[in-house]
Amino acid sequence: MIDFHVHLDLYPDPEMIVKEIAKRGMYVLSVTTTPSAWKGTSALATSGSRIRTALGLHPQIAHERVGELPLFDLHLRETMYVGEIGLDGGPEFKQHWQAQVKVFDHILNACSLAGGRIMSIHSRRAASAVLDRLAAVPGAGTPILHWFSGGKRDLHRAITLGCWFSVGPAMLVSEKARELVRDMPRDRVLTETDGPFAQIGGKPAKPWDASGAIAQLAELWGGVTEEETQRLMHANLRHLVATATGREKSEQEHQ
Ligand code: MN
Secondary structure (H helix, E strand, O other): OEEEEEOHHHOOOHHHHHHHHHHHOOEEEEOOOOHHHHHHHHOOOOOOOOEEEOEOOOHHHHHHHHHHHHHHHHHHHHOOEEEEEEOOOOOOOHHHHHHHHHHHHHHHHHHHHOOOEEEEEEOOOOHHHHHHHHHHOHHHEEEEEEOOOOOHHHHHHHHHOOOEEEEOOOHHHOHHHHHHHHHOOHHHEEEOOOOOOOEEOOEEOOHHHHHHHHHHHHHHHOOOOHHHHHHHHHHHHHHHHHHHHOHHHHHHHHO
């Protein structure tokens, strides 16, 4: 099972969550909201674990943490994964739009200079602006649009730009989201939860709640069983990581 966007450091007892992740053999992308959270959060992913930590600066707090960009640049060499980053066009965050764009552009350029990263991206009410920035910095890496909620036109533009998507059970409650998922390329989708922010049954989502998305994906896509969908998610993850690290290329050269 895979949870490719979860905030492990924001659970009241992250160690307990980490233990359960290990017990279940889950693959997890542990995203952060500030560069200053990087050190403590990456320490949760002990050696041998299937948890990978992403270095982030969340758009909703970009205006408060813009001063942490040098710290972002400092840690960037330590990880292949960046997130949570992006833009938020919601009315409560729109007043800090300029700071958001400054932070997001800085990060995309830093990723590009570093040779590209796997990026977990927030695009609430800002899908077309996020896609504009991604298009402007194609070397930034592989974007994974988390909880994508843009329009159909944005979705198709995102697909053309090479974006991936992470989809969770909380997102799939919405009929509009389910309609979008039907159009997503199956070989560029991963499961997520966005816990503990996202709620499932009135409670903060746990990483293993990602399993709830599998049955729904199988149903929305049609013609695939849950087991096949689960296997597809693992194949997608392997492909994503292999492509991003360039291993795939060298493997092909050996064949
Ligand atoms: Mn999130």
